[in-house]
Amino acid sequence: MVSPQSKAVYIDLHVHTRRYSACAETLDPGKLAQYLTDSHLDGIVLAEHDALWPAKEIATLNTELNGKRFFRAVEVSSVNGHFVVIGLDNLNGITPGITIAELTARSAQQGAVVILVHHHQIYSHTADPIAVLQLPPGIDAIETASSVTFGKHQRQAERYAGQRLWSRVGGSDAHYLELVGCSFSVFESMPRNEKEMARAIRQGRVRAMHWYPMDE
Numbered sequence: 578m579v580s581p582q583s584k585a586v587y588i589d590l591h592v593h594t595r596r597y598s599a600c601a602e603t604l605d606p607g608k609l610a611q612y613l614t615d616s617h618l619d620g621i622v623l624a625e626h627d628a629l630w631p632a633k634e635i636a637t638l639n640t641e642l643n644g645k646r647f648f649r650a651v652e653v654s655s656v657n658g659h660f661v662v663i664g665l666d667n668l669n670g671i672t673p674g675i676t677i678a679e680l681t682a683r684s685a686q687q688g689a690v691v692i693l694v695h696h697h698q699i700y701s702h703t704a705d706p707i708a709v710l711q712l713p714p715g716i717d718a719i720e721t722a723s724s725v726t727f728g729k730h731q732r733q734a735e736r737y738a739g740q741r742l743w744s745r746v747g748g749s750d751a752h753y754l755e756l757v758g759c760s761f762s763v764f765e766s767m768p769r770n771e772k773e774m775a776r777a778i779r780q781g782r783v784r785a786m787h788w789y790p791m792d793e
């Protein structure tokens with residue numbers, strides 16, 4: 578018999594909702610619990626733009642679930658690109674327009690993990706872009722699979738992961754419900770909380786996956 582511990586755990590690390598991300602206006606967080614229950618995913622990380630869900634609200638969302646889980650994170654609009662940070666207890670000193678050097682320092686203080694996301698859009702979104710190979714130390718991972726990162730961008734992200742010794746993670750970057758889970762991260766077991774998830778990512782105990790083949 579296969580023990581429950583041997584089952585891989587699928588977690589989408591990058592989901593926006595209209596609750597705290599205005600650009601995700603159709604993604605109603607009230608529908609996410611049912612969606613998660615019915616999906617292939619075991620967990621969803623709510624990573625809103627420059628906002629962190631209150632821990633209490635995440636706990637309330639989790640009361641509706643049976644074994645599956647919601648987690649919280651933030652997608653920080655730094656001047657040097659967008660980064661999903663997992664494991665923060667608060668956003669003290671972390672505001673839009675922060676530099677990546679300050680973001681990594683503040684994240685490290687809280688035991689949080691810093692993930693470069695949609696690296697290929699760094700130039701269009703960013704006031705003061707830094708080439709991926711020039712980004713300062715302190716970044717732990719790169720999103721190699723997402724709804725916008727596939728094909729040649731995925732291969733490029735995987736090369737950067739090798740060059741920078743970064744972990745590879747997946748998250749949908751969904752702004753509407755149907756996209757949630759299209760890309761996700763595979764863990765060995767369900768993290769008990771965001772800090773444990775951050776540790777697993779930092780240590781490379783994670784893989785990135787698309788749920789269905791993506792076009793080039």
Ligand SMILES: [Zn+2]
Pocket residue numbers: 652659694695
């Ligand atoms: Zn972004």
Ligand SMILES: [Zn+2]
Pocket residue numbers: 591593652750
């Ligand atoms: Zn995003």
